[in-house]
Amino acid sequence: MDSPDQRPPPAALDDPAVNHAGGIARLMGDGNLFGRVLARFRNEYRQAAAGIRTAHDQGDTVLALRLVHTLKGAAGMIEAVPLRRQADVVERMLHTNDGGVHGSLVRLQDELERVLRELDALASTLPERRSAAPAKRPAQTGHDAVGRLMTLLDEGNGDAVDLVREAADALAAQLGEDDYRRVADLVDGFDFDGALALLRGRAEGG
16 A cells, blocks of 8 residues: 655645635634734744654654644644645654655655745735734633633634733633643644643543
8 A cells, every 4th residue: 555645736836835815714814813823933833844854863753743743733723735734744654654754854844945935025025013012801710711712722713822821820720830831832833623632631521
C-alpha cells in the first residue's frame, strides 16, 4: 500500500497561501481580530517547520508530533489551507514512522515560507498603528469564564485567545494553575479542539 502522497495535488499549487475571506468568516466576521491572528502567526510560527525537522532529526518524535499538530491548528485558524494539508501529511507520516518524511518536511517548510511571504507583504502595506488599550470587559467568575471559553472554543472563535489572558485569574481559580496553564498553552497554539477536549474532560470528571 502506498504511503500518503507527500506531493500537494496539482490544484493546491494554485491555491492562495491564506484564504482571507474564509479566515474572517471563521472568526465570526471580525476582520480586525483576523488581522491580529495573522500578525501573531507571522511572529510566532516563523521557525515552526525548522523546529519540527530538528525534533525529528534528534529522534524526538513526540515533540515533532506536538509541534506539527500545533502548526496544523494554527494554519487552520488562519485558513492557510495548503499549509494545513501539508502539516497533516507530516503528522500522519510521523505517526506511522514513514521513511519518506524528510521530503515531506521540506515541502512543509516551502508551504510555511509561502504563507510568511504573503503575510510579510501584507504587513509592509499597512500603516504602523499604535496599540490601543484593550477595552475592559466585565469581571467574570471562574464558572462564567470557563463556560464562556468553552463556547468560544466550540465556535472556533478567536476571542478565546484574548479571554484566556483577560480572565486568567478567574480561570486559574476555577481550573487550578496547572490545568489553566495547559488550556492556555493549547489556546495560544490555536489548538482549540484540544483545549475544549481538556475542559470537557474536567467537566465530565466532576
